[in-house]
Amino acid sequence: MTKEKIYLSSPHLGGNEIKYVQEAFDTNWIAPLGPNVNGFEEELAAYSKTAHCAALSSGTAALHLALILLGIEQDDEVLCSTFTFSATVNAIAYQKAIPIFVDSEKETWNICPKTLEEAICARIENGTKPKALVLVHLYGMPSKMEEIMQVCDKYSIPIIEDSAEALGATYKGQKMGTFGKLGVFSFNGNKIITTSGGGALISEDQGLIDKSRFLATQARDAAPHYQHSQIGYNYRMSNIVAGIGRGQLEVLDNHIALRRANNEWYKSIFQKFEYIEVFTEPSSDYFSNHWLTCILVHSNKKNIVGETIRLALEDENIECRPLWKPMHQQPVFSHHPFYSNGTSDGLFEIGLCMPSGSNLSDNQRYRIKSALLKVLRN
Numbered sequence: 001m002t003k004e005k006i007y008l009s010s011p012h013l014g015g016n017e018i019k020y021v022q023e024a025f026d027t028n029w030i031a032p033l034g035p036n037v038n039g040f041e042e043e044l045a046a047y048s049k050t051a052h053c054a055a056l057s058s059g060t061a062a063l064h065l066a067l068i069l070l071g072i073e074q075d076d077e078v079l080c081s082t083f084t085f086s087a088t089v090n091a092i093a094y095q096k097a098i099p100i101f102v103d104s105e106k107e108t109w110n111i112c113p114k115t116l117e118e119a120i121c122a123r124i125e126n127g128t129k130p131k132a133l134v135l136v137h138l139y140g141m142p143s144k145m146e147e148i149m150q151v152c153d154k155y156s157i158p159i160i161e162d163s164a165e166a167l168g169a170t171y172k173g174q175k176m177g178t179f180g181k182l183g184v185f186s187f188n189g190n191k192i193i194t195t196s197g198g199g200a201l202i203s204e205d206q207g208l209i210d211k212s213r214f215l216a217t218q219a220r221d222a223a224p225h226y227q228h229s230q231i232g233y234n235y236r237m238s239n240i241v242a243g244i245g246r247g248q249l250e251v252l253d254n255h256i257a258l259r260r261a262n263n264e265w266y267k268s269i270f271q272k273f274e275y276i277e278v279f280t281e282p283s284s285d286y287f288s289n290h291w292l293t294c295i296l297v298h299s300n301k302k303n304i305v306g307e308t309i310r311l312a313l314e315d316e317n318i319e320c321r322p323l324w325k326p327m328h329q330q331p332v333f334s335h336h337p338f339y340s341n342g343t344s345d346g347l348f349e350i351g352l353c354m355p356s357g358s359n360l361s362d363n364q365r366y367r368i369k370s371a372l373l374k375v376l377r378n
């Protein structure tokens with residue numbers, strides 16, 4: 001009999017989601033928008049300690065609208081973390097803009113402030129100053145915000161924070177998504193909380209969020225008939241989906257605590273194996289939500305590599321995955337400029353994501369630990 005599959009990250013419901021969805025059914029608010037959407041926006045803005053929030057159909061939609069709101073158009077250059085998931089860059093491609101990939105630094109795995117400044121200077125020298133930075137906080141780890149903001153302020157480049165993986169994470173006590181002009185969240189099925197599929201855009205700037213809602217509902221002008229003066233999108237979150245989101249927000253901090261406990265648990269398993277490094281915060285300035293716990297498998301006498309571990313877990317029906325393959329290595333994006341320092345290539349080479357759900361059971365934990373000890377002690 002094959003064992004039940006253990007996923008990297010699977011939906012974990014709190015219980016009250018159905019209450020909000022039921023309310024929507026009972027009041028016939030099945031149509032898009034409605035009280036759950038308004039409630040979800042208010043509750044998410046309050047959670048993030050930011051002024052305004054628009055609930056959208058996906059994180060990718062939020063990224064796309066953020067770029068439009070900053071006036072990104074065809075052939076504009078947009079700086080972007082190379083170490084990310086493809087959705088970050090797809091949104092730039094939708095605008096026919098040009099992603100300028102920037103490498104990571106070793107402490108947070110996010111954009112390197114030094115390489116970022118080198119990239120900006122090189123582009124300016126080239127006569128094409130980048131119009132924005134899409135900054136990713138990968139695996140829930142906050143970026144080096146102070147240094148990055150300093151560089152972006154110096155060259156007046158607005159930041160869009162792709163916080164799809166970093167909901168609830170903080171840098172010096174401030175929530176990720178609130179440092180930039182606009183912040184993006186995702187509620188896809190594998191994220192820290194889920195609405196089955198969904199996203200959000202946050203900002204201190206009410207004008208930007210109002211405009212995002214307008215664009216997300218087909219850009220309909222204020223007129224009794226249907227009139228449109230610009231291209232719109234169908235990017236709003238539905239009232240049903242927002243009901244799931246409201247239930248999930250109630251358990252978000254609890255889920256973060258559980259994911260952080262997973263990170264500690266993996267540290268305790270791997271501490272005897274000095275060639276395995278568990279990715280964790282560089283200092284107490286950083287508070288990661290540890291959406292996924294990642295490890296680096298450094299060279300060792302036993303010749304165990306990441307793939308050895310991944311295959312051993314796969315044999316036990318336990319999901320384990322290489323880190324995100326950097327965007328400059330992707331066939332679809334590899335022709336775009338890339339400012340390298342070697343970091344993301346090195347991480348991709350030796351890194352793995354471990355099963356990190358907030359809903360891992362004791363039995364699942366036992367299976368994971370046994371499988372790991374078996375392959376590491378062989």
Ligand SMILES: *Cc1c(COP(=O)(O)O)cnc(C)c1O
Nearest residue numbers: 058059060085087088164186188
């Ligand atoms: C998941 C994710 C997105 C996209 O969010 P969707 O809701 O799936 O569209 C964007 N960026 C990063 C870094 C992500 O992990």
